[in-house]
Amino acid sequence: MVPVNPSNQPGQQGQTPVNPPTPPVSQPPVAKKSSTPWMPIVIVAGLLLLGVAAWLTYESMSTTRLLEQKVAELEESEKLKAELEGQYNQAISELDALKGDNDQINALIDQQKAELVAQKDQIDVLLRDKKKLDAARREIAGLKSKVAEYIAQVEQLRAEQEQLTQDNQQLRADKDSLSYTLQSKVAENETLSTAKAQLVSEKEELTKSVTAGSVIKVKDIKVTGMKVRKSGKTSEKESAKRVDQLKICFTTIANDVVQPGNEKFYIRVINPKGETLAIDDLGSGTTVDKNGEEVRFTQVQEYEYANDETQLCFVWKPNSSFQSGKYKVEIYNKGFFAGSDDFELK
16 A cells, blocks of 8 residues: 555645655566576485484494493403402412412412413403403302312311321321330330240259259270170170170269159260261160250160169170271260260270
């Protein structure tokens, strides 16, 4: 609308009418150059920009999450490494504290430490792989259990060693006691043996004394060379070549200590060579003297002793010739020397 000038309104006097202005002729709008062909491109570009922005945002968020995850894994890995290092050092310290003077226990601890080193190296390998952190975590937890098991083994071995030491001490004490008892018994036995030996010696001496005292001595020992004639009669000879038998006579001496009874007298005839004339078929043999030594005898003569002086004679006929020289006759009773004499065959 065209505004009305109030001065041109009717009813107002004294004013010169004024012609209304000519309304402007409406001109058709000038047609502007259309921009419609670019709109799709702009829209697409905007959408692409929005998509790129969304994708970048998503990628940024994913990268952020991944980075956060990596940081968390790294922190977890470092935490596990620290935990592993702490447990390992503590375990080594605890095992070293258990060492002492016992070589067997020390060897066991060294073996356990070597096993811990191997397990720690294995866990370190797992910690380098982020996908194996759970496995590493389980291994670390198992490490603590294994250390406890190691310590229990050491304590058990130590207890066994202590028990063994106590047993050994008890055995040594028992051994010392038995040794002392044995020494006491040995000393007692030695004392008893000494006393017994002394008694035996005294008994033997007494026996020897009694036996020696009961020996029947002999006297008047006489040996005569004899020759048997064709008539059967014998004659005395001094020539060895003419002698074919010896007649040996001796007289017993009375001994009141000896009880009457059978007595044996062992006669030894010793030739000039120092040999005892002996032929087993003619009654020769061996007897034992007072010293327990064997004595070869020529013949033994027995008779019933009656505590008197009795002359005893016997003939030794070896059926062989005699050699010339000095001979000796020894007579024994009860193993003791009773008398002797010398004779000569020319």
